[in-house]
Amino acid sequence: ARVTGHGRIARYKQAQERLLRERARLTDALRQALKRSELSLYYQPIHDIRTGHLRYAEALVRWNSPEHGPIPPDTFVPLAETAGFAEDMGLHILGRLHRDRSDWLEAGVVPPPVAVNLSAMQFVREGAKAAFLDRLETLGLTPDAMQVELTERAAFEEVDAADSILNSLREQGYELALDDFGTGYSSLSYLHRIRCSKIKIDRSFVRDMDRNEGARKLVKAIVDVAHAFGIRTVAEGVETERELDVLRSLGCDFAQGYLLGRPMAAAAFLQLISAEQAR
Ligand code: C2E
Ligand code: CA
Numbered sequence: 001a002r003v004t005g006h007g008r009i010a011r012y013k014q015a016q017e018r019l020l021r022e023r024a025r026l027t028d029a030l031r032q033a034l035k036r037s038e039l040s041l042y043y044q045p046i047h048d049i050r051t052g053h054l055r056y057a058e059a060l061v062r063w064n065s066p067e068h069g070p071i072p073p074d075t076f077v078p079l080a081e082t083a084g085f086a087e088d089m090g091l092h093i094l095g096r097l098h099r100d101r102s103d104w105l106e107a108g109v110v111p112p113p114v115a116v117n118l119s120a121m122q123f124v125r126e127g128a129k130a131a132f133l134d135r136l137e138t139l140g141l142t143p144d145a146m147q148v149e150l151t152e153r154a155a156f157e158e159v160d161a162a163d164s165i166l167n168s169l170r171e172q173g174y175e176l177a178l179d180d181f182g183t184g185y186s187s188l189s190y191l192h193r194i195r196c197s198k199i200k201i202d203r204s205f206v207r208d209m210d211r212n213e214g215a216r217k218l219v220k221a222i223v224d225v226a227h228a229f230g231i232r233t234v235a236e237g238v239e240t241e242r243e244l245d246v247l248r249s250l251g252c253d254f255a256q257g258y259l260l261g262r263p264m265a266a267a268a269f270l271q272l273i274s275a276e277q278a279r
């Protein structure tokens with residue numbers, strides 16, 4: 001038994017080392033990708049539930065690595081954060097948004113506001129906040145063009161960095177949505193502290209609403225509390241008409257999900273908004 005135990009530890013160590021090497025290679029590739037501007041943004045429409053109209057969009061970062069293929073943001077965003085280039089990536093994303101918007105404007109459409117996901121890790125360096133605000137100004141990304149989303153978890157863990165940038169953005173008129181609401185440490189007092197204008201109800205609650213009375217009650221409670229604070233609610237991951245109907249009956253304000261539109265490349269999003277504006 002002792003021999004097998006040793007064997008197992010050796011195999012475990014090998015696997016561990018392989019994993020670390022893999023991470024290091026991916027991190028290097030990501031550093032290169034930023035230099036070569038390989039990251040792009042996909043845009044997913046967000047609709048007003050009552051009118052059914054497209055009201056704004058969320059920008060979701062994409063990385064299609066020539067060597068590694070498409071890597072999901074859930075994998076490479078944390079990698080950028082631990083490797084210390086979350087700030088670079090965040091600024092890079094602003095540049096992308098600016099270029100895509102310029103293309104849309106040139107095509108003659110009025111682009112809807114786009115919500116960008118922020119990582120609190122983008123703002124830990126002294127001077128990072130100033131650099132970010134400066135970039136917004138240089139690129140002309142004003143509050144009618146851009147909004148921000150920050151996960152509840154990030155806002156909680158990096159309290160100082162998050163508070164500082166959120167306060168500045170709010171003062172300048174940018175709308176803030178608290179992302180993944182209900183999955184983290186949220187308490188109601190916290191909602192009050194953050195002073196967001198929207199909260200995004202996590203997909204896990206929306207998905208369970210059909211089958212689970214508890215999930216439906218939870219969504220209703222979140223919507224009611226938010227409204228009591230003057231905060232609007234966005235349901236994430238809406239995939240069926242039935243979910244949309246329930247959300248409408250609960251008074252949820254906005255919906256986002258595959259039912260209404262998948263995240264799409266900038267050119268496809270241009271087609272979508274052109275069609276909307278022609279109607
Ligand atoms: P998130 O901000 O909660 O984004 C919503 C995720 O749900 C996106 O995954 C989106 O593609 C997916 N989604 C939307 N509708 C549906 C649906 O109906 N069904 C299902 N199953 N999924 C749906 P994605 O694009 O893989 O992004 C994952 C996470 O990565 C995001 O979660 C966000 O936390 C992070 N992320 C994405 N883009 C950025 C970025 O530019 N910066 C930062 N810091 N983080 C980002
Ligand atoms: Ca988000």
Ligand code: CA
Binds near residue numbers: 179180202236
């Ligand atoms: Ca979310």
Ligand code: CA
Binds near residue numbers: 180
């Ligand atoms: Ca989510």
